[in-house]
Amino acid sequence: MSGFRLVLRALVTGPSRRRPIRALLPVVGVAIGVAAVAAIHHANRSVIESFRESARAVAGRSDLAVVGARGVPVDAIKRLKFLWKVGSFAPLVTGSAVLDDATGEVVSIIGTDYGAEGAVRDMRLVAPATGAQRASLLSSGTVLLPIPFASRHGFRIGSRIPLSSGGVRTQVTVGGLLALSGLARAGGGDVLVTDLFTAGRLLGKPGFVDRVDVVLDPGVSKDAVRREIESRLSPGLSVEPAGRAALAAGRMARAFRFNLNALGSLTLLVGMFLVANAVSISVLRRRPEIATLRSLGASRAWIFAAFAVEGLAVGAAGTILGEAGGLVLARTALAVVSGTVSDVYAPAAKISAAGFGAPVLYAAVAGALSSFLAVLLPAAEAIRVDPAPAMRPGSTESIRRRRLGPRAAAAAAVLLLAALSSRARPIAGFPYLGFAAVALVVLALALFSPIAVRAGAGSARPLFARLFGPAGRLATAFFGGSLARNAVAVTALAMALGMTLAMITTVASMRETVRTWIESSLRADLWVRPASGRAGASVGDLPAEIVSFLQSVPGVAAVDPIRVREGSDASGRPLAVGSSDFRILSRAGGAPLLDGSDSRKTAEAARRDGEVLVSEPYSRRFGASRGDRATLATPKGRKSFRIAGVYRDFANDRGTVVLDRSLYLDLFGDARVTSAGILAADGVSGEDLRRRILAALHRRFAIDVTTNRELRRQVLGIFDRTFAVTRALEAIAVAVAVLGIANALVASAVERRRSFGLLRALGASRRQIRGAVLLEALLAGVVATIAAVAAGAAFAALLIGVINPQSFGWSFVPRVPIGRLAGAASLVLAASLAAGLVPGRIAAATDPAAALSEE
Template sequence: MAVDLRPLPRAPGYRVLARWLMVAEWRSHRGRALVAIATIALGVALGYAVQLINSAAFTEFSAAARSLSGEADLQVRGAQPFVDESLYPRLANEPGVVLASPVLALDVAVPGRTGALPVLGIDVFKARSITPDLIGVPSPDRPFDTLASDAIFLSTAAQQWLNVKTGDHVTLRSGTSDLHLRVAGGLVRTRPGQRLAVMDIAAAQWRFGKVGKLTRVDVQLARGVDRQRFKRDLQQQLGSTWVVAETHDTESRTDRLSRAYRINMNVLALVALFTGAFLVFSTQALGVVRRRSQFAMLRVLGLTRAQLLRQILLEGALLGLLGSLCGLALGYAMASGALRFFGSDLGGGYFPGVQPRVGFEPLASAVFLALGVAVSVLGSVAPAIDAARARPAPALKAGAEESALARLATPWPAFGCLLAAAALTRVPPWFDAPIAGYLAVALLLVGGIALMPRVTALIFGAAGRARGTRRRAGATGTLAIARLANAPGQASIAMGGVLSSFALIVAMAIMVASFRVSVDDWITHLLSADLYVRVASGGNSGDSGGLRPDEQTRIATVPGIGNAAFARITHLTLDPARPDVALLAREIDATDPGATLQMTGAVLPPSVLRAGDIPIWVSEAMIDLYGYELGQRVRLSLGEHGQTFVVAGVWRDYARQSGAIQIRLADYRRLTGDSTATDVAVTVEPGVSVERVVASLKALPFGASLEVSQPGEIRARTLVIFDRSFAVTYLLEAVAIVIGLFGVAATFSAQTLARAREFGMLRHVGVTRAQILAILASEGGLLTASGIALGFALGFAISLILVFVVNPQSFHWSMSLHVPWFVLGTVALVMLMLSCTTAVVAGRGAVSVDAVRAVKEDW
């Protein structure tokens, strides 16, 4: 009788059939479906939570920065931190300028507090029109406190941080001197959590030793003035020593500073989602193999290939949809909890002083919902295509399960992925982010997993042939190897879970260990003195004050100090849209800069420099961000009119990803006239105890303002900061590991239960239940050991991309490669034990089935 192969009616019969199939699969294997849903949910939740946290923090930080600019159209500042106040009347009288408002901005240290208090000195009469939110609110009985020299106005967050209220006094530190100011009131409006202090600009200049100095001038243009043309003409008129910026440049600076960190966090969070995709693939692939005869019967009854393909993809999409919806809810809760209890920077320190709140983001929600569904559907594509291509007649027979996975053994797609990954490692960053590097990692993972069927067949085929030559080979081992050699498709699915999990573990562990060891070596190289002294500035630049020449002399003459090497740390603005570049002036031997700095290559000796050339040594970030090269002549806005310098070497810097420049202290002082110092490297005389010198330094009249540290303390603090920055990385890596082990357990369980007929046949020929469990343990051990070995090779290759491509393109520094053998060995041993245990536990249910009942074809 001829079979009608025309498509079944789509409605209502096909929808009823599709619903029956999905409900039946759910009821029969609810546990594996829940595991797949939970995996997708966790992957989506982690990525969505990180996105919400970063977005909320960046938005709040940008809003706080915009509040400091108010209604200004342009901001004019110097390339150096402070400019002469003669700029202000010049801009105020510029045609097209309606209003100019001078600002003095300082980061001031507070005794007994960690961190800096931002202090703004403003002209209250000018600021009222440009930055009205920053105006102080004095007490009704003291309306002129906004002009008082001893008055300071604090935001609500600053008052809470300092534990003061209106009328109290607060102590601030300017260089080595303490200032006592009266809290005269609050501010009109600030962002939640924004610490800010405001003073009269003349009072701030006087009290903080900045008489005649400004930080910037906010400019408001007349209506009808072309902002871009005015900006271009003004920049040309002022010259390169001045920077004319728009207010949105501040957001661009913050975005560039934190972009690499935010992208890396998002990608790391999505690792769990990638692992979840493989779990969906293994669930669907094994489900298709198990239901092969059912699908063949439906094909015989008239179900078309397209309808069968649609059915399997629909089941995968449903898993992804349910997982994504749960993940969005969980991610929102995780983001809210993280912001409430751990702050907004996720350990990176890029968004200090803000208290963001999580808000629902429709676009991000839609993206992660679609991403979860897409990942689940992609995990179902290969099994669905294979099921649709299967011929119904052979598929109706038992024992055809392995042929369903035969197409997975094709190596060419895997080779294509590996070649594409290799090509992408040579691609430069896109949008200042290592997008191509991440794609290379993903393709390397996909290619490595896709090679598993062929590699599994080769490995266990060779093992089977080798074992066959032995005269006295144990039955248990022989059967285990024979099974793996003759069913490489199913074996590769189980081994693929181990491989993907362990490869990610290896890659992340090597990357983190390489970074940590490199930072440790770097800080050890830099800390060659016995003591390090710095003025407690609260900020990183020390521009609110430093050691005067007479104070430097007193430090150098402290009994027991053999040498005191002074340094001045400040910053330069080279590009208004990029973060500032650190400028470090210190005593450097031009003939051997490597004694002080960790150089990365050749250096220019003084003999090759022309007379009058001034050498500088730049960090690796300057090469990537500004195109500096060894021997290049560059012009920097240092001094009154700027100066040309020669790049004499490139050094490694793990503290400043935005770039840093080192210059000899004598050259810096000659060009700028700034004789202050912020840091001192102290070498103690032989035979003198370090503790004695520390006590003598603290006994100086200004000793309370000095922070004295030993190299071991600085190293320990640096590594603590490193570990805190990577705390979320460790957490996300652990989650990915757990998901991977989940997948291993689910895969072994599904395969073992599907092999009940095979175990029944073995029971008929005399194999005992204990021997079957031993076979399962052997298979689990062999698969896991092979997966660990191949996973290490794949993970090592991925780590090379992370260390030598992703990391330099993200943070603009290089590092050496280090493999944490002990950690990886421990994890490998734990995975091996867990996999063997899982295989045995899952096999107990299969071997408990009655031997006769297990081999029936139609029970």
């Protein structure tokens, strides 16, 4: 047998066979972390691939796209006829509608020019088959359906489909069926394809198309054609690369996905500490064996390799189990993440599960790499074992105690570096250095943990001795006498609990800030939106006539027609353009300004002087504040406006520029309404006014009328669903960390069996031994909780003050939910105490005779 195999058997495989349960604990920790990473990565990948596939299906083979601030007027398309000499082009209308049936499903609507479509996009008609039947497809109100969508809903050629879009109910007729390829894959295959006229009528866009896609012949200069198109276009129209829509899809919800990946990695990080803990315990327990092997000629490389193999084996086993667990968790994670994307970013989004190959590979690499990194320090500690001192009991801890001073200095230096990193600006829109600061806090926590263990043992000794007698004195002696082992376990638990406390604080601060924002923003008594689908998604825009209709209902004091649409600044950067009647805003308020000034007076001045309001995300993203200029691309060309104020807004993270309704109509000529806020007359309740509006409808419009209270509840419900997955990940991380406490205590009980036997021989009872181990577990939980409070405060400060503002552009008023924090800490203390039950039984069952014989 080779020398290395002997070393491996003596230090790793032999002990693992004798104590398989203890060897399994770090495997479970890594498995849980890998499962979380794989499931979250799969969900995020599914989101991005679904958006990109839909964007590619719509873009087809196009090289360029003609777009406009309001869309492209149909009359402007005539100026593009010269393109037939160098390629082809096809106009397109896109939007969404709700199936006005029991399903309430949201579907995509695509209008196209059938004659020009073939050169730009693939669209294979399966039925009808004959030319005479296909002629009927040109009839207004006829749509084409992908075969899977039609089969799922039981639609056939000739079926009538009830739709609700833009506040209007209508019906269309199925004229043909499409193979699920090309354009039929848009919207995840839940799409109705129709002619331009029908799409414009359904979506409230008569006289406009959303864009004109251009395909160039081989060898034609894209730049030359672009310049030629731009020279023929009227102000407000522009030419952009065809891939911009797919690029925008890739950026969809990117900050949300980035933060979710980071949070999922927290569980794997805790698993790393569990692996490091297990290997550290192995090194500590086997120091005499290491010394013996070194004396017999084993090289440092063999010792290092043996413990590296142990850590990598744990990582490999945990990764395999974790991949299986990830498959199970993936469906739940996908449902939660896709629900958040639909609620917050794209109501009509259809998220399909992506292949699991890339997430499996990603999680496998993450699991293997984290396990390898976790074993480096313990393995390096093993090769520094000096044979002579290692034979003396307690030599390791004396060395550890001498290193506490340098560790404290290193922890202070790391915290200073974290503070400097937190002040850095985002890189490419992401808070990379903010997350680096979080990692540095974790490192400082790991450096400080041995100091906390020693200080905790010393501080608790008088109290435990007075309250629990001999068991209390033993517990503090046990806890303080095992700095290395307990420090790693305390670090893992403190990190997991600290991040949990930070997330509780952050979410509570966000929720309270959002609640306050809702109360100050939603001043109307009723809100009118287009009829929503089964999932509550409201799609399309209301027609301009909705304003006069609402104004005619008795009991309505005022109507604020609110419009929100996609737009861009003068440089083409995407943002949201909004409009509101500033006269009503100056009367009722509803735009809480960050500087605390009176929004009523600001709105009145903005209306009078032609100024705009911008949201906080816009201010952060574009670096503009009150008094600066905001530029917009409009149908009348690029326009610049003075910013009258910056208001708090959580509706989107791209940024919004809000114009007065009259100014918006003048520049954009778009009278449609996204939603309408209604102020009730004096003496008229919101419920009574809603009944009057619904009674006056006579099915003229398809709308939802929501009271102020109901809308607040819906918004907070979306908020709570958004953070459901984070709470699950936090709970998993804490559970993994508690396993680390149990692992450390079990190893301690096994290592100290001779001490326990001698104590039993000297008169200590089983109850006292068991109590001492339980109290040690409780003390570990207390020290970890105290450290977690300090670390959690740092994590929360970074999340609230750095990461969230840099990720989303939102600021929050800090709020400390004492009750919830105390509850979480109490649960962890109870779990730590429970983690001492099995080690306590092991210690109490020690046979005194056997222990004395070993001595």
